[in-house]
Amino acid sequence: MSTPPPTPPPPPSIPGVEPTGGSSVRIGALVPLTRPGWVEAGQHLLAGLELGVREVNDAGGIDGKPLELVVRDTAADPQRAAAAVDELAGLGVAAVVGEYHSVVARAAAGRADAIGLPFLCSSAVLDALTEQPTDWVARLSPPQSRGWQVYADFLLAAGHSRIAVATQSTVYWASGTRILRDYLAPRGGTVIELDMSALSPTAMCDELVDRGATALLLLVGHPEPAVPIVKSVRHDQRLAEILIGAPAGQPEFAEWAKLLGDDGAAIPFLRYLPERLGPLGARVETTLRERLGEGPFFVAFEGYDSVAVLAAAMRSHGGDRARTAESWPRVEVDGTRGQITFSRTPGISVWQWARTPIQVVDRDPAEPDRFRVLHVG
Known part of the structure; x- marks a missing residue:
């Protein structure tokens, strides 16, 4: 039997505040x-x-x-x-x-x-x-490491090893890039980082062609610049076979479907639901x-x-x-x-639900309001 966790230290006092009491x-x-x-x-x-x-x-x-x-x-x-x-x-x-x-x-x-x-x-x-x-x-x-590793497994299983990430400079996107690079490298994968503060969507398409990427992940904000990036890629005939992905979940939003229509389908993202x-x-x-x-x-x-x-x-x-x-x-x-x-999870500083269900899903091109489950972690 495990010993009970230590009692958290008392918080600094906040003058005039009682955390309990009252009618609610x-x-x-x-x-x-x-x-x-x-x-x-x-x-x-x-x-x-x-x-x-x-x-x-x-x-x-x-x-x-x-x-x-x-x-x-x-x-x-x-x-x-x-x-x-x-x-x-x-x-x-x-x-x-x-x-x-x-x-x-x-x-x-x-x-x-x-x-x-x-x-x-x-x-x-x-x-x-x-x-x-x-x-x-x-x-x-x-944790991001668990979910994004599931996403990386999906990419590898689908045959993608040269993966570009269109990214912006935030702690979250940098963390995601690092997780993907660290997980994919020993499995034969390569991550190509494209800084969207320095590239237009059109210039980014040129980079995808020049560097032979087979998948592009949108590690950027929604709707800007994610929506213009998708439109540029979808309408560039050189990139007709490239997979667009969005692990952070932008394609789940109704606004995504409204702004992109058919172009917003078949873009896999992470969703935390059971089958x-x-x-x-x-x-x-x-x-x-x-x-x-x-x-x-x-x-x-x-x-x-x-x-x-x-x-x-x-x-x-x-x-x-x-x-x-x-x-x-x-x-x-x-x-x-x-x-x-x-429970306590190695490398995680907070109490963590360790069994959160994880799916990779996308919008069905034949019926964009319907989601297809592509992979389960």
Whole structure:
């Protein structure tokens, strides 16, 4: 039997703040709802969070108190997210949940760790979510290294060994490039890095031809410059056989299909769903579809599962911050995508759900609103 984890150190005091008490248990939610954030992802994440809160309250809340969601828009800004964590702590939230963008979640996680506020990261994947190991932060989404290695296996199995990455200068894209290069090199693969701050889409197409790439991965923002890049490649006859990929998931967005039409199909991306949803997942999918007016992205399920996990962690002690953080390794929750438990993963500084399902999917060229599962990790 393993020994219980040490109790997290008490957080620095915030004058005038009590983390519990009042008529409700409040949790903060960090969500990108305005540009330059990926707004569609934020909307789906928020829909999942809100549905989770509603169902927790329908089941009696937390120790007889309703759960209340206090939402803050990060707009994909790390400094704004860190400031929101401080603000939410000052408002007395029991924990913080959410965020989609990895560099933003990293800023939020670091601040939550510094002030002793439990943070459950719903959707961001950077391996180094905090600078040092912490008991205050847990994560549902898989580490980037795991997901992108699954994607690399898909590329190799499809016969691609000369892989170009169109990239921008951020920690997230640099991390993805490094993961791909380190994983592919000993397996006979080559990664060709194309800096999109120095290349136009047309010049990038020339580079793809000159360097003999058979696959191009979009490690860039959405819709700019991802959409112009896809249009340039799709309409360049020299590149008719090249595979375009987007491991970060841009093609899942409805806006992607609207802006690109048929050009946006057959572009594989990572999605964190099982091959088949169980009864809970199917019910949640139906409800989210009604609320959103479209099929939910995987981030909506991450939002719902995040609330389910926090509710389980808080039910026995009403929202005490330190005791919530203590409970991460003891949580067992039947989520929409499988049973959720947290453990320590080598190289990962936070409590991690180690069995997140991973798929590589694309939009079917014959029916772009339908997704095809191409590979399972």
